[in-house]
Amino acid sequence: MESTAKKMATFPLTVKMVMIDLDGTLIDSVPDLAAAANRMLADLKRPAWDMAHYRAWIGNGVPRFVKRALTGEMQAEPDAKLYEQALVLFRMHYAAAVSDLSRPYPGVVAALERLKARGFSLACITNKAEAFTLPLLRNLDLYKYFQLVLSGDSLPKQKPDPLPLRHACEHFGIDSAHGVLVGDSSNDVQAARAAGMPVICVTYGYNHGHDIRQSLPDVVVDSLTDVPPYLRLYA
Numbered sequence: 510m511e512s513t514a515k516k517m518a519t520f521p522l523t524v525k526m527v528m529i530d531l532d533g534t535l536i537d538s539v540p541d542l543a544a545a546a547n548r549m550l551a552d553l554k555r556p557a558w559d560m561a562h563y564r565a566w567i568g569n570g571v572p573r574f575v576k577r578a579l580t581g582e583m584q585a586e587p588d589a590k591l592y593e594q595a596l597v598l599f600r601m602h603y604a605a606a607v608s609d610l611s612r613p614y615p616g617v618v619a620a621l622e623r624l625k626a627r628g629f630s631l632a633c634i635t636n637k638a639e640a641f642t643l644p645l646l647r648n649l650d651l652y653k654y655f656q657l658v659l660s661g662d663s664l665p666k667q668k669p670d671p672l673p674l675r676h677a678c679e680h681f682g683i684d685s686a687h688g689v690l691v692g693d694s695s696n697d698v699q700a701a702r703a704a705g706m707p708v709i710c711v712t713y714g715y716n717h718g719h720d721i722r723q724s725l726p727d728v729v730v731d732s733l734t735d736v737p738p739y740l741r742l743y744a
Contacts, residue, residue, distance in 0.1 A: 518727040521741040522707055525683045527624055528674060530692035531635035531642060532567055533714030534733070535617050535651060538637075539564050540610035545603035546578045552598050553591070555579070565718040568694050570636040570661045575599050583717070600640070607641050608648035614713060620733035621654040628742050632677045634690065636661035636668055657681070669699035674706065687743045691736055698724040709736055 532538045539560060547557040558578060566577040575596050579587040587595070624631060631654055635642055639660035646652035657680055659673045666672040678685050690701040693714020698721075701708035710726040711733065722729055728739060 518707055520728070520739045522689055522727075522739060523741045523743045524629070524687050524689045524707075525743040526630040526632060526677065526681050526688040527736075527740065528632045528634045528677055528688060528690045529733075530668075530690070530694070530697055530714075531633055531637055531645070533693035533716070534614075534691060534711055535633070536611050536613055536645065536649065538611040538645065539567065539715070541603065541606055541608065542567065542574070544606065544610065545599055546574070548602040549575070549595055549598040550578060553595060564715050567715045568636065568696055568717060570667060571599065571603075571638050571641070572596065603641060604644075607645050611645065611649065613649055613651065614711075614733065616732040616734040617651075620736055621651070623734070623737045624740075625654055627737065627740075629740070630657075630681050631655050632657040632659065632680075634659050634668065634673050634677060636696070638662050669696040669703070671700050671704035674700055674704035678704075678706075683743075689740065691733070693721065695719070695721070695724040698726050701726075709739065 529535055543560055543563040546563060550557055566574055576587055576592060577583060579592060579595055633655045637660055639662055642658060642660040657677055659677060661667045664672050664676055674690060678688050685705045688706045690697055690706060690708045693711050694716040698708050707727045709728050709730060710721045712721060712729060712731050730736060
């Protein structure tokens, strides 16, 4: 599909590091997340949800995802005891099948190969817990592309807080202006803005069911393969 890019900044961006979100950007992980959540709900003798609901609920880490599956609402709080039981069940079911149905989006591998060949440092920045992030990346043969992986529990705060992005910049010894975040949600846009760096978003992600253009990223693309032409390596 041809890019529907809408420029909000000057391109090409001169950057050294490319940070990429996981769920909804690199990988369509909804099928495995939904299956695990519905197994959890079955254990609790509660009704299952369809895939559309789960697509809208992804993006704020496992704890919030489980709360949404229990309540059917974005910010509601379930009974504390029920939630603790559900969280254990979800983690058990998801860990057992973290990559059975999940797959990289079309063009992801080609884009990673191109970025790596051009000399960009690559980091994966996700709100998914490390216990699920690393097996998922490894099982789908994507881990090898990244020099740094920061999960939702790697640091005290996660996106939309800018801490993971700033930490990645410190890790590679670069100024935030020489990094770029590629994601699919308003969380990614907020984190990048707070960190003082540009952000590119894909149209095919989750973003709680909202059009990512409403969050005003610097550019919007239809495929990860559309990203490299917008970047120039900082020497």
